[in-house]
Amino acid sequence: MHVPDGFLDAPVSLATGAVAAGTVAVCLRGARRELGERAAPLAGLVAAFVFAVQMLNFPVGAGTSGHLLGGALATILVGPCTGILCLAVVLLMQALLFADGGLTALGTNITLMGLVTVVVAQAVFAGLLRVLPRGRGAVGAASFAAALVSVPASAIAFTGLYAIGGTADVSLGRVLAAMTGVHVLIGLGEAVITTATVGAVLAVRPDLVRGAAGMLRPALVIRTADGSVPAPAPEPAPAAPGRSARPVWLAGAAVTLVCAAFVSFYASADPDGLERVATDEGIAEEAREHGLADSPLADYGVRDVDNERLSVGLAGAAGVAVTLAAGSGVFLAVRRVTGRAADPAREREPERV
């Protein structure tokens, strides 16, 4: 969903513009690292792919159809920096040429649909691959979870921006509930399509799925004519510490989830009560003023509170997932950097010719 001009006020548009500019600057450097000097043609073609695949309509039934947003798919296939860069270019061209998404909202759109979806998807994907047993099923499950979480995360980020600089006076609870509800559904569709697409690429060219590089290497053993395996790639067994760390990761995830349940319970109790008080007060006032016509309103109020509780719960769960994933991502990045520093001889990115 492209944010148009005037949806958020000018300061928020400018601030997100600055965020987007910084993100793009970082990703330009990152894309050169991910792709080398092939960055321009490859990222350009991937951007054209993202652009085209957004035209591929997936019929939902009853005459409606959806299409892929592509953030999670891009990061799984080509890596986060290239993914963000491709999405940013697509959004820039859509704003300038197709009037899709406002030019002043370009920063907002890049932040929401590029930065947030890609970072969340990448963190969830990498984190899950760390925890799950190796194999094609793990890649599928991680893709599914990454795409599923990334879309509502973007919606929650939008609600946050809206809380700061929204131009319409709709209560935050309602915006959050509506945005999260709709985007959980969209995220489900995105997850199914992304998983199937990643699976299709994995089946034909597993080496092109950047997120799963190293996951499926045993399946791609090169044999010579007499069937022997020539010069087995000297893999300096990072698997052993990884495997021993897996129970720790699983336990950590379980503990976090349990904590999340309690935290969101207590967190939701307070605003819920406030909301209830406010609603009661409002209804009481309405009743004094109009006498009648309060029953649909009361109905609405109760429904609203229910939605709110649900939405707070959802938001809490998603938020925890996001935080967990982001933390894992940072941890992985740090570990990778230190690992590389400790062992500079190890070639991390096998060049594919």
Add this chain to the structure above:
Amino acid sequence: MSAHAHHSPAGRLHRPGRTPVHALPAHCKILAHLAFVLLVVATPREAVWAFGLYAALLAAAAALARLPAGFMLRRTAIEVPFVAFALLLPFLAEGERVTWLGLSLSESGLWGAWNVLAKGTLGVAASVVLAATTELRQILLGLQRLRLPPLMVQIAAFMLRYADVISDELRRMRIARESRGFTARGVRHWAVLARTAGALFIRSYERGERVHLAMLSRGYTGTVPVIDRLTATRAQWAHALALPASAAVVCVLGWTL
């Protein structure tokens, strides 16, 4: 998921012409567009007349570019999803309520809907004028002139150059599916469509590798030499900035009156 109106290939957005608006250098037009939209967004929504003046300014620019009203309206239709959202706002928003035709509407919601509709429509219309009067290549040169990072300009250039090729591959795959009796009707058929997307990615990526090899064989070293630099005379800048300058006057009036 908004309904994307990208079904026309990227090349069809431009309406060739020899008007003064067409003749302006692209970077002047992009800057003027950005300044205009920023001013529109910064205008208080209570100044209803200001948005009328903005619309009149844009209409004058479109008339100068000889863009027919029907064309403008058709292209503006991209914002229909947001019109639908804006129409919901008066029912959803809080605050004082007014009764109109037996409907209880929120006053701030009405203002919010007006705000989104007016500013969104003006932004879309300004984009349409820019895209209709500027060639794709000129827009890229303009972005380069405005110091967009060269790598980003290159990526955008490759994307635009191959957007039609990739879209055509998608179309050929659709024809291949349909000639084998397949029509996607529901969720059950997603696997087939996802395989299409996967095949499209592989084809795009491999094409990118071939393009890179072709570029290497022609002496590519990581940068593309800039052959033609856009330049603008002072008069051209003055003409391009006439629109945002008048908009700035309207904006200031909107805040003070």
